[in-house]
Amino acid sequence: MHLEQAAAFDAETKIAEAPGDHKAELRLWLRLLATNTLIEAEIRRRLRERFEVTLPRFDLMAQLERKPHGMTLGELSQRMMVTNGNVTGLVDRLVAEEAIVRKQHKSDRRSHIVSLTEKGRRQFARMAKEHEDWIAAMLGDLSQNDLAALTRLLGKLKASVRSATSPA
Amino acid sequence: MHLEQAAAFDAETKIAEAPGDHKAELRLWLRLLATNTLIEAEIRRRLRERFEVTLPRFDLMAQLERKPHGMTLGELSQRMMVTNGNVTGLVDRLVAEEAIVRKQHKSDRRSHIVSLTEKGRRQFARMAKEHEDWIAAMLGDLSQNDLAALTRLLGKLKASVRSATSPA
């Protein structure tokens, strides 16, 4: 490469990467957001049509399903990444539907343990099965390699976001 | 490889890929969702703290910023991937804040065109600048290669979801 060409190339690079320009990052974020919205909307729609249940309720039940002994509202709130107040309302509605129960914590009287009822467990099992198939169908055009690569890269992205947001 | 070993390997594969098992896909979806939630929560928080604005309002203004001549509520609704009713409410609030204006469509009296006001444009410019930096910082641990690979794979995923949800 001649020096003139090298200089020209550098100038272009400079322009493309001008300070404060982060178009590629923005583009990635917008694509991630759009993809997420697309999948989420479809799942919401199907959960409602097939089971008359909302995604937040499904999500809450999914958390409880993994912990047969139940968990506190605070733990739910953390795992679901929503506020405590939000969980309080969701739990109220799911208790009213008899999908879960709320019990006093044995030793800490501020705390409550919620867990799936037998009815809730049956209901969730039916939903989870179809839900998994929906996801698989939506991801159907990805090869096993794509799946693995995407999962890995999202892990890296998630770690990057965490390190940038929760100060070391 | 001996025949016995080959048989054993196949049996394991069979178990790992039992019909109806889509753990890898589910895992990818949960990771995508978690990553999205993480980024979104942080952006919401910063938009509120720095500019006292919500993410939906920012999003709506971002759409309008790209179309100086404005667009209809229906177009906004499509681009933002939310319902018409939702847009109606958002537009009402942004009009009240004088960030946007709503005008009668020239020829179609059912339709309205909304566009940024000068105030809205200034406000958005300030926000967009910081917003881009926040994103860049959150994605900071990704190499240029990672960025490109992730963007490409998300594009593929998005296409897969679309083809699985909107019947050909």
Add this chain to the structure above:
DNA sequence: GAGGAATAGTTTAGACTTAAAGTAATTTCC
């Protein structure tokens, strides 16, 4: 050109969500 279908947007009822303030119980620390 009139009737019916389609389109653009609004309204409504209800669920979800948050931040902030509030209550009650527990832990900490002197």
Add this chain to the structure above:
DNA sequence: GGAAATTACTTTAAGTCTAAACTATTCCTC
């Protein structure tokens, strides 16, 4: 052991969001 801080959860006010029903207008078709 008692005041102060923290923790667990609830409540409140306001915004966001959806599906479904509704209004007004335009398009289509005969």
